[in-house]
Amino acid sequence: MDFGPYLMLATLEGAVTAAVLALTASGLALVFGVMRVVNVAHGEFFMLGAVLAWWVTNMLGGSAAFGFAVALIVVPVLVGFLAVVTDMTVLKRINYDPERTIVATIGILYIFQQVTLMTYGPDARPVVPPFNTRLALPWIEFVDGEISLYWPWGLSITSYKLAVIGAAALVLVGLWVLMTRSKLGLLMRATEQDRDMALAFGIPVERVYALVFGLGAAMAALAAVLIVPIQQAHYLMGHDPLLLSFIVVIIGGLGSFPGTILAALLIGLSDGVISVFFSPTLAKILATLLVALVLVFRPQGLFGARDT
Amino acid sequence: MLRLEGVSAGYGRAQVLREVSFEAQAGEILCLVGRNGAGKTTTVKAIMGLLPLMAGNVTLEGTVLSSLPAHFVPRHGIGYVPQGRRLFGGLTVAENLDVGRLTNGKDRLVVEEVLSIFPRLAERFRQRANTLSGGEQQMLAMGRAMCLRPKVLLLDEPTEGLQPSMITAIRDATIRMRDQGIAVVLVEQRLDAIVELADHVALLENGQIRGTLTRSEMATYPQKLASHLGV
Numbered sequence: 001m002d003f004g005p006y007l008m009l010a011t012l013e014g015a016v017t018a019a020v021l022a023l024t025a026s027g028l029a030l031v032f033g034v035m036r037v038v039n040v041a042h043g044e045f046f047m048l049g050a051v052l053a054w055w056v057t058n059m060l061g062g063s064a065a066f067g068f069a070v071a072l073i074v075v076p077v078l079v080g081f082l083a084v085v086t087d088m089t090v091l092k093r094i095n096y097d098p099e100r101t102i103v104a105t106i107g108i109l110y111i112f113q114q115v116t117l118m119t120y121g122p123d124a125r126p127v128v129p130p131f132n133t134r135l136a137l138p139w140i141e142f143v144d145g146e147i148s149l150y151w152p153w154g155l156s157i158t159s160y161k162l163a164v165i166g167a168a169a170l171v172l173v174g175l176w177v178l179m180t181r182s183k184l185g186l187l188m189r190a191t192e193q194d195r196d197m198a199l200a201f202g203i204p205v206e207r208v209y210a211l212v213f214g215l216g217a218a219m220a221a222l223a224a225v226l227i228v229p230i231q232q233a234h235y236l237m238g239h240d241p242l243l244l245s246f247i248v249v250i251i252g253g254l255g256s257f258p259g260t261i262l263a264a265l266l267i268g269l270s271d272g273v274i275s276v277f278f279s280p281t282l283a284k285i286l287a288t289l290l291v292a293l294v295l296v297f298r299p300q301g302l303f304g305a306r307d308t
Numbered sequence: 309m310l311r312l313e314g315v316s317a318g319y320g321r322a323q324v325l326r327e328v329s330f331e332a333q334a335g336e337i338l339c340l341v342g343r344n345g346a347g348k349t350t351t352v353k354a355i356m357g358l359l360p361l362m363a364g365n366v367t368l369e370g371t372v373l374s375s376l377p378a379h380f381v382p383r384h385g386i387g388y389v390p391q392g393r394r395l396f397g398g399l400t401v402a403e404n405l406d407v408g409r410l411t412n413g414k415d416r417l418v419v420e421e422v423l424s425i426f427p428r429l430a431e432r433f434r435q436r437a438n439t440l441s442g443g444e445q446q447m448l449a450m451g452r453a454m455c456l457r458p459k460v461l462l463l464d465e466p467t468e469g470l471q472p473s474m475i476t477a478i479r480d481a482t483i484r485m486r487d488q489g490i491a492v493v494l495v496e497q498r499l500d501a502i503v504e505l506a507d508h509v510a511l512l513e514n515g516q517i518r519g520t521l522t523r524s525e526m527a528t529y530p531q532k533l534a535s536h537l538g539v
Binding site for chain 1: 356357358377378379380381382383388390394395396397398399403406407408410411452456
């Protein structure tokens with residue numbers, strides 16, 4: 001394949017990674033932004049999303065599309081509910097203390113991981129995509145000074161991958177509307193800005209925290225349901241999304257929603273392109289190096305403000 | 309109306325307030341006066357439920373506020389203008405007023421009223437609060453608390469660091485609130501403001517109430533008042 005079509009293929013693969021990463025990282029950013037909690041267990045909510053998606057589709061049987069549609073709705077709700085319970089039984093009890101919540105969420109990480117190993121087992125299991133048509137993509141070439149289209153061999157994407165990109169974009173727009181246009185969003189942003197003042201104006205801060213923790217986990221679970229037909233569900237699959245989400249949140253700037261999305265695009269696309277042209281390991285090395293550079297030269301992140 | 313009875317409070321194990329008692333009446337301004345570190349801001353925070361009480365209680369028209377979760381305190385009608393304003397800086401003027409209106413959701417007129425009292429805020433309506441000048445921010449902090457339609461208004465040094473024209477606007481609004489029958493608790497360090505505004509003064513020293521003065525007593529014993537001011 002020529003360089004041009006090859007680059008387009010790599011970019012499309014990167015866009016799928018970016019879409020899923022943007023969802024997962026927004027959940028992490030939301031939790032950190034509003035609650036100041038560094039949720040080390042965020043990747044496990046992602047893993048639970050994938051495992052539960054396998055479980056739901058397997059239990060229901062029937063057509064792949066039906067099972068997947070149910071999983072898409074039920075799984076984020078289940079995982080979100082589990083996160084709310086976790087918030088109320090663990091994080092609230094340690095008063096959302098920044099240091100202690102890190103240790104507590106590490107504990108939660110291992111509990112979720114080991115319980116999954118004990119019940120679901122060590123195998124990676126696939127979920128059948130609801131639809132998976134291969135779409136050949138055209139590329140342009142110049143023949144006798146005129147532009148014409150042709151379909152290079154191997155340049156294609158599945159309809160499911162395109163749907164993942166579309167669904168992620170839709171959910172992110174929905175989240176943005178929720179945060180900026182709704183009363184609930186106003187409560188969350190006010191709590192994020194000043195916890196005590198939020199209390200002083202009647203905002204039930206602890207309920208907002210429980211909701212935000214649930215919403216953050218549900219975002220990770222939704223991302224996992226979307227990716228599991230491409231990746232398979234496995235009890236250790238939470239590590240990479242956690243690392244990449246932290247990278248994205250640090251590069252984007254803590255608490256900056258547009259920054260998180262742009263950083264997810266940057267990391268996701270570069271991950272796709274570098275993985276295809278060089279190696280996935282190099283992609284991770286470069287992303288981690290970028291975090292180090294950002295922390296040294298622009299600690300507030302590329303889009304974060306220093307004093308908010 | 310708002311009554312503190314034997315309130316002791318502090319930060320962690322450090323006790324700041326020792327058995328503070330006073331009452332603020334509807335339609336009156338009660339000035340809390342004391343040197344830096346006397347416990348004025350701590351008193352206000354204790355009323356808001358932002359600090360746990362070690363002893364005593366805070367009641368509003370017979371309801372014991374201090375046994376309620378902090379977010380219920382404003383729902384009973386206590387508006388708070390904190391020291392240093394503490395606006396939601398990343399939110400717009402309109403959104404800050406909306407937060408003030410949260411416990412009072414159906415009342416749409418209140419924002420119009422606030423904007424008529426502080427027309428400057430109408431000009432800045434869609435601007436972020438952290439882009440406003442100091443005086444405008446103080447107007448917004450006051451407007452935000454007024455949006456609650458409070459029965460009691462707690463003002464913690466509302467004119468600190470402001471230029472004279474802004475001080476006048478804030479004082480006029482304070483008088484207006486009092487005239488509407490609101491009980492105002494004002495933490496103030498400027499002698500001229502206290503003399504002009506206060507119906508009663510509570511003198512705070514080392515976390516204890518050392519005495520109270522009425523308007524006429526303030527005129528008779530100006531030194532007593534002055535000795536409790538300053539750093």
